[in-house]
Amino acid sequence: xxxxxxxxxxxxxxxxxxxxxxxxxxxxxxxxxxxxxxxxxxxxxxxxxxxxxxxxxxxxxxxxxxxxxxxxxxxxxxxxxxxxxxxxxxxxxxxxxxxxxxxxxxxxxxxxxxxxxxxxxxxxxxxxxxxx
Amino acid sequence: xxxxxxxxxxxxxxxxxxxxxxxxxxxxxxxxxxxxxxxxxxxxxxxxxxxxxxxxxxxxxxxxxxxxxxxxxxxxxxxxxxxxxxxxxxxxxxxxxxxxxxxxxxxxxxxxxxxxxxxxxxxxxxxxxxxxxxxxxxxxxxxxxxxxxxxxxxxxxxxxx
Numbered sequence: 001x002x003x004x005x006x007x008x009x010x011x012x013x014x015x016x017x018x019x020x021x022x023x024x025x026x027x028x029x030x031x032x033x034x035x036x037x038x039x040x041x042x043x044x045x046x047x048x049x050x051x052x053x054x055x056x057x058x059x060x061x062x063x064x065x066x067x068x069x070x071x072x073x074x075x076x077x078x079x080x081x082x083x084x085x086x087x088x089x090x091x092x093x094x095x096x097x098x099x100x101x102x103x104x105x106x107x108x109x110x111x112x113x114x115x116x117x118x119x120x121x122x123x124x125x126x127x128x129x130x131x132x
Numbered sequence: 133x134x135x136x137x138x139x140x141x142x143x144x145x146x147x148x149x150x151x152x153x154x155x156x157x158x159x160x161x162x163x164x165x166x167x168x169x170x171x172x173x174x175x176x177x178x179x180x181x182x183x184x185x186x187x188x189x190x191x192x193x194x195x196x197x198x199x200x201x202x203x204x205x206x207x208x209x210x211x212x213x214x215x216x217x218x219x220x221x222x223x224x225x226x227x228x229x230x231x232x233x234x235x236x237x238x239x240x241x242x243x244x245x246x247x248x249x250x251x252x253x254x255x256x257x258x259x260x261x262x263x264x265x266x267x268x269x270x271x272x273x274x275x276x277x278x279x280x281x282x283x284x285x286x287x288x289x290x291x292x293x
Contacts, residue, residue, distance in 0.1 A: 019231075027169070027210065
């Protein structure tokens with residue numbers, strides 16, 4: 001370790017420590033967020049717009065809400081400060097979320113949410129979004 | 133909806149579980165058997181985080197139905213270590229710092245084990261090809277490839293300087 005000027009008081013620099021969480025991670029024991037299971041835990045799934053560019057006219061949540069195990073379907077209508085509907089472009093925006101009690105039904109039920117849409121002409125670039 | 137009864141061998145242990153007909157092997161492993169070492173990354177077979185060995189093939193468990201595991205042998209990351217003794221791949225991953233966040237690690241370890249099971253002396257190209265279905269976004273592939281090559285050498289009884 002001559003490049004460190006022969007310092008002998010360095011305990012970390014120049015060593016190859018095994019990361020402290022390494023063993024848990026190579027054995028699969030490490031708990032990531034999605035690995036936690038708590039009593040009464042709910043799961044949510046986000047349904048994103050299937051249309052790259054569209055005006056959302058209506059979101060039909062009736063079928064999803066009626067499915068067994070689904071506790072809530074949340075859309076922008078549930079938030080007071082949501083953007084006005086007329087201006088909402090559907091570009092990748094999440095339009096509803098569901099909270100059934102288990103992961104599997106969440107994935108399945110989520111797909112039954114059907115937004116009605118008709119494609120508007122491509123929007124001109126907004127002055128506010130223009131770069132430079 | 134009636135559930136299906138599935139009997140399989142997971143990591144050498146006979147297991148039985150109930151699953152829905154559409155349930156994936158990944159969800160069955162994680163939710164029915166509590167083996168959360170296998171991760172869901174993309175859910176569409178692109179990332180390899182959910183890789184398990186089914187029979188003698190590496191599969192994306194998110195693309196396999198749980199019912200397809202009936203009567204089959206399944207190996208997950210939890211089945212690599214022998215009790216408290218880590219598999220050579222696991223030790224070499226730690227030694228070579230071949231993991232950071234660790235989310236892709238279970239799938240890569242499983243894919244690497246399947247590779248070494250059928251080819252104990254892979255070239256670097258073969259290792260890279262064998263792990264081509266596994267994406268890692270933080271560590272970088274060089275350290276992973278070196279760890280696999282080093283593990284293979286050790287398993288063959290060679291020592292690498």
